Amino acid sequence: MKVKFGTAPCSWGIWFAENEKQTTWERCLNEIKEVNYEGIELGPWGYLPNKYQQLKEELEKRNLNLTATTLMDDLTSDSITEKMIATLDEMAELQLKFPTAKYVVLIDACYTDLFTGELIRPKVLNDSEWDRLVKNINKIKNYARVKYGLETIFHPHVETHVETEEQIERLLHDADVKLCLDTGHHAYAGGDPTSFMRKHHLRIPYLHIKNCNLKIKEKMQKEGWSLAKAVSEDIMCEPELGMVDMKAFFKVLQEVNFNGWAIVEQDMYPAEFEKPLPIAKRTREYLQKISQETVAK
Known part of the structure; x- marks a missing residue:
């Protein structure tokens, strides 16, 4: 086992390219350096320098x-999928210049409004809608691979059309795609990330x-509560403390x-500017400790 630890801007309360409730990218990067992570995801396109x-x-x-x-939007829509591909083109021009950035993390859009919790899309897809979702996932995956040599990894996400273990298993059956397994999202949706990782590790490179x-869930x-309200109440917590x-x-x-890469995330929005760094330090120390203990046994 060789786990490389990185992080993402969401651990510093970053959900948007620009937002008055978010810390500056300079402070975010400085604190990530202080915690001594090896890698970072780009986060929302336009937050970090592009x-x-x-x-x-x-x-x-x-x-x-x-x-x-990262690409996240409504994968049941053909027109929105085309817009996602246009964004991929823009990001790839930058991404290809960084040899370590091999992945495009692909996420479906939430079926609820982030802040009100209102249902804005069907929670469960019918067969034709599911087939369109799979077709568009494959379309983006194939496009990224053929044109840019990038690997698209699908990220099951809470309150999207691929969140439960049953839905993820169906996707793995229907689409030739690998996964970004998110342990917190997987548990939130009622799954067991430990047994799922053991079963599907050949499809999980990231x-x-x-x-x-x-208790917060x-x-x-x-x-x-809406998802944003739950996040503001710390539904996603430090690795040592959750389910x-x-x-x-x-x-x-x-x-x-x-x-491979293990990107440490703790969704926070909004986050007081002093909040992320102490959490990140404790998290880094804890994960490094259990990783080393696991290898030593």
Whole structure:
């Protein structure tokens, strides 16, 4: 097992390219360097510098490798899929200049409004809608591979059309795509990321490490919170504290000889500017410790 630890801007409260409730990209990168992560995802397109020379300089002086870009939108829509491909073209021009950034993390759009919780798309797709989703996932995957040599990895995500283990299994059957397994999202949707990783590790080259607070989830469901409200109440929590047994998960990583990026995320929005760094330090120390203990056994 050789796990390379990175992080993403969402662990610093970054959800949007521009937002008055978000910290500056300079502070975000400086604190990531202070925590001593090896890599970083690009995050929302336009938050970090997206001109090559500037981004290269900013990452190099902090010893950070770019790992991936992200596409998230309604994959049941053919027209929106075409817009996603246009964004991929724009991002790829930058991404290809960073040899460590091999992945495009692809996510379906939420079926609820992020802030109101209102249902804005069907929660469950019929067969024709599902087939369109699969077709568009394959279309983006094939386009990224053929034109740019980039690997698209699909990220099952809460409150999207691929969130439960049953839906993920169906996708793995119907689409020739690999996964970005997010431990927190997987647990939130009622799955067991540890057993799922053991079963499907050959289809999982890339990880998002986070945890989920079961008590907050139960309160969210009882009171009908939106996803953004739940995040503001820390439904996603430090790896040591949530419902996922991280030691058991890392034991499986050792069993399957996982060799890749584990991007540590703790969704926060909005986040007080002083909040992320102490959490990131504790998280980094904890994950490094259990990783080393797992290898030593």
